[in-house]
Amino acid sequence: MTVSAGAKAPPRPGPGRRFSTFLSARPKLQLALLLAAPVAWLVVAYLGSLAVLFVSAFWQVDALTTEIVHTFTLQNFEDILQGDVYRTITLRTVGMAAAVTVTDALIAFPIAFYMAKVASPRTRRLLVVAILMPLWASYLVKVYAWRIILSEQGILNWALEPFGLKGPGLGAGNVAPWLVFSYIWLPYMILPVYAGLERIPDSLLEASSDLGARSLRTFRRVVLPIAFPALVAGSIFTFSLTLGDYIIPLQVSSKQFIGNVVYDNVGVANNLPFAAAYATVPVLIMIVYLGVARKLGAFRSL
Amino acid sequence: MTKTRTRGLRLIGLAALLVVAALAAVSCGGDDNEGSGTTTAAAEANMPTSIGAGEGQVNLIAWAGYVEDGSNYPDYDWVTPYEKQTGCKVNFKQANSSDEMVTLMRTGNYDGVSASGDASLRLVAGEDVSPVNVDLVPNYADIYPSLKNQPYNTVDGVHYGIPHGRGANLLMWRTDVVKPNPTSWGVVYDTSSPYKGKITDYGRPIYIADAAVYLKSTQPDLKITDPYELDEDQFNAAVDLLKKQRPLVGEFWTDAAKQITAFTNKDQVLGTTWQYQVNTLQASKPPVPVKAILPKEGSTGWSDTWMISSSAKHPNCMYKWMNHIASPKSQALVAEYFGEAPANPKACALTSVKNHCEIFHANDEAYFDKVYEWQTPVKDCGDDRGDECMDYSEWSRAWTEIVG
Numbered sequence: 001m002t003v004s005a006g007a008k009a010p011p012r013p014g015p016g017r018r019f020s021t022f023l024s025a026r027p028k029l030q031l032a033l034l035l036a037a038p039v040a041w042l043v044v045a046y047l048g049s050l051a052v053l054f055v056s057a058f059w060q061v062d063a064l065t066t067e068i069v070h071t072f073t074l075q076n077f078e079d080i081l082q083g084d085v086y087r088t089i090t091l092r093t094v095g096m097a098a099a100v101t102v103t104d105a106l107i108a109f110p111i112a113f114y115m116a117k118v119a120s121p122r123t124r125r126l127l128v129v130a131i132l133m134p135l136w137a138s139y140l141v142k143v144y145a146w147r148i149i150l151s152e153q154g155i156l157n158w159a160l161e162p163f164g165l166k167g168p169g170l171g172a173g174n175v176a177p178w179l180v181f182s183y184i185w186l187p188y189m190i191l192p193v194y195a196g197l198e199r200i201p202d203s204l205l206e207a208s209s210d211l212g213a214r215s216l217r218t219f220r221r222v223v224l225p226i227a228f229p230a231l232v233a234g235s236i237f238t239f240s241l242t243l244g245d246y247i248i249p250l251q252v253s254s255k256q257f258i259g260n261v262v263y264d265n266v267g268v269a270n271n272l273p274f275a276a277a278y279a280t281v282p283v284l285i286m287i288v289y290l291g292v293a294r295k296l297g298a299f300r301s302l
Numbered sequence: 303m304t305k306t307r308t309r310g311l312r313l314i315g316l317a318a319l320l321v322v323a324a325l326a327a328v329s330c331g332g333d334d335n336e337g338s339g340t341t342t343a344a345a346e347a348n349m350p351t352s353i354g355a356g357e358g359q360v361n362l363i364a365w366a367g368y369v370e371d372g373s374n375y376p377d378y379d380w381v382t383p384y385e386k387q388t389g390c391k392v393n394f395k396q397a398n399s400s401d402e403m404v405t406l407m408r409t410g411n412y413d414g415v416s417a418s419g420d421a422s423l424r425l426v427a428g429e430d431v432s433p434v435n436v437d438l439v440p441n442y443a444d445i446y447p448s449l450k451n452q453p454y455n456t457v458d459g460v461h462y463g464i465p466h467g468r469g470a471n472l473l474m475w476r477t478d479v480v481k482p483n484p485t486s487w488g489v490v491y492d493t494s495s496p497y498k499g500k501i502t503d504y505g506r507p508i509y510i511a512d513a514a515v516y517l518k519s520t521q522p523d524l525k526i527t528d529p530y531e532l533d534e535d536q537f538n539a540a541v542d543l544l545k546k547q548r549p550l551v552g553e554f555w556t557d558a559a560k561q562i563t564a565f566t567n568k569d570q571v572l573g574t575t576w577q578y579q580v581n582t583l584q585a586s587k588p589p590v591p592v593k594a595i596l597p598k599e600g601s602t603g604w605s606d607t608w609m610i611s612s613s614a615k616h617p618n619c620m621y622k623w624m625n626h627i628a629s630p631k632s633q634a635l636v637a638e639y640f641g642e643a644p645a646n647p648k649a650c651a652l653t654s655v656k657n658h659c660e661i662f663h664a665n666d667e668a669y670f671d672k673v674y675e676w677q678t679p680v681k682d683c684g685d686d687r688g689d690e691c692m693d694y695s696e697w698s699r700a701w702t703e704i705v706g
Contacts, residue, residue: 061695067428079699083699083702083703084703085702085703085706086702088706089706151564151567151568151569152500152567152568152569153567153568154567169499169552169569170552170553170564170569171499171551171552171553171569172499172552254505254551254552254553254554254705255705255706256702256705256706261702264702269401269405269698270401270404270405270408271695271698
């Protein structure tokens with residue numbers, strides 16, 4: 001290539017181009033700029049608010065004016081540890097979360113298995129839509145619908161009446177919130193389990209049966225071990241969502257759950273520090289839960 | 303102990319570091335150390351001496367049924383005339399409990415509130431409301447003298463609001479389920495009640511006072527004089543009564559609309575209520591067979607006060623609202639709609655039911671002697687027992703234990 005003497009020098013590149021040339025040689029800076037906004041958002045909005053939560057848990061509220069007093073105290077945590085009622089509520093909430101998780105797992109597994117391994121592609125698509133559909137409807141509408149279903153003159157009591165039975169009713173027990181929680185969070189269990197089961201090659205199942213295993217043995221020795229992390233992944237959703245919810249108990253039960261105590265202290269009693277202190281309980285429970293889930297390999301199937 | 307403390311300190315240190323790292327955006331602290339002390343004098347100096355032009359709108363917090371623009375029942379509309387007269391558009395936020403009202407007022411986004419006696423003192427103490435220059439509210443002059451200068455609306459001779467009206471919390475039941483007709487609160491505390499699971503309580507700590515009212519007449523040896531001034535023994539007796547009652551209670555209610563549906567569907571058949579729910583249920587189509595009474599033990603009740611926020615952005619509109627709601631016409635409408643005694647006696651001539659004021663005992667002090675109007679429980683018993691009484695934070699804590 002020769003350059004004639006009279007030719008003009010190429011035009012000097014604009015600032016944008018110069019900047020991109022500058023960046024192209026510095027991949028680390030590229031990455032930093034790309035991630036700066038989302039990371040800042042994560043740190044400020046998520047970790048920042050979490051930090052504020054922890055700090056305010058050590059403050060207190062003036063009894064009459066209910067204004068926050070900014071002096072360090074462990075009173076809130078002492079109240080939580082010493083009050084029987086808070087222990088009962090914590091245990092009730094964890095028990096409910098566990099019961100809902102097990103229920104959803106038992107219901108979700110057969111459905112997910114059918115979708116992943118048995119159904120024709122057309123049926124599978126229909127089923128996926130059917131499972132996703134309730135997620136498009138408002139959560140509140142579904143909860144209020146359950147209020148009507150469970151009410152004294154509701155459809156459940158009407159259906160059970162010929163058998164001389166009666167539904168759990170609103171208010172009194174743990175059965176009504178258990179039903180509603182299990183219904184609301186079910187899709188969050190089905191989808192990860194379905195994804196997990198879909199990843200099992202059919203050849204493995206064939207191999208198992210070629211080697212003489214009956215279906216139950218194949219299920220126990222082949223399917224379940226491979227799908228187990230997916231089940232645990234699904235359980236993270238059902239467990240943590242139940243742990244934090246306060247609307248369902250408020251609508252169909254008069255029992256208090258962790259979320260109700262937090263809500264009552266924030267929105268009603270205006271005791272933000274106590275709410276913050278009690279809100280650390282589910283955070284701690286979830287940290288332990290996630291640690292166990294990680295051990296069981298749940299994060300690899302998310 | 304020391305170990306937990308150092309660990310706690312380390313934790314808080316770590317958290318503080320996180321905050322510093324998080325920087326910006328999160329605003330915290332710093333704004334609440336305003337000087338207190340000479341509050342009333344300073345507050346009085348801030349009182350307006352005249353009302354200017356309206357600011358175009360007013361943001362109100364009130365009980366259900368206190369701010370009606372005719373959208374529920376066209377005949378009951380005292381908002382539209384106000385808006386036409388003053389040019390102030392009304393933005394209304396319903397609150398279901400005094401606690402909620404206090405919390406909402408603290409946001410500083412509202413101009414005024416219809417505070418009951420168990421909220422008003424908290425708002426005054428927290429400097430969330432300003433004194434009211436009653437000379438700028440012409441209709442104030444007409445209000446029953448027995449409602450003026452009450453401990454829940456006047457502090458050290460300074461007026462903090464305009465009386466709205468008063469009434470009693472009633473005992474309501476479905477007449478097709480509950481038989482015979484009850485006359486006493488005893489029916490909701492009967493542990494062998496056939497209505498187990500269908501009994502309802504008002505779901506806020508102040509309901510402990512209802513148990514105290516019942517104990518006042520059934521257990522005279524407790525010597526309860528005022529259900530809001532309970533010393534430890536009296537308080538524990540009331541809390542125990544409610545804990546024993548707890549298995550009978552199906553749902554607690556705070557939202558009037560929710561109680562109306564629950565009574566319609568027979569999820570609740572017996573329990574405390576406001577006249578508002580009784581009126582709505584009886585007026586619904588088809589009417590729900592309910593009745594309500596003031597039981598022989600008396601009851602708790604309310605006497606409400608319109609107060610103006612200390613950070614009101616539309617103070618002129620708020621003053622105009624206070625005058626409007628205290629006017630005979632509005633008083634007649636709101637008292638009939640909600641089912642309470644008006645604060646303005648001139649309203650009695652304007653109600654559609656001619657003897658409304660008699661039915662609701664508007665000027666019957668003997669009746670209201672049996673109604674213990676909501677007040678904020680404080681440490682000071684207000685008598686020779688001294689600082690022996692349980693304050694509201696104790697009430698809240700006990701309430702959490704009662705609900706369980």
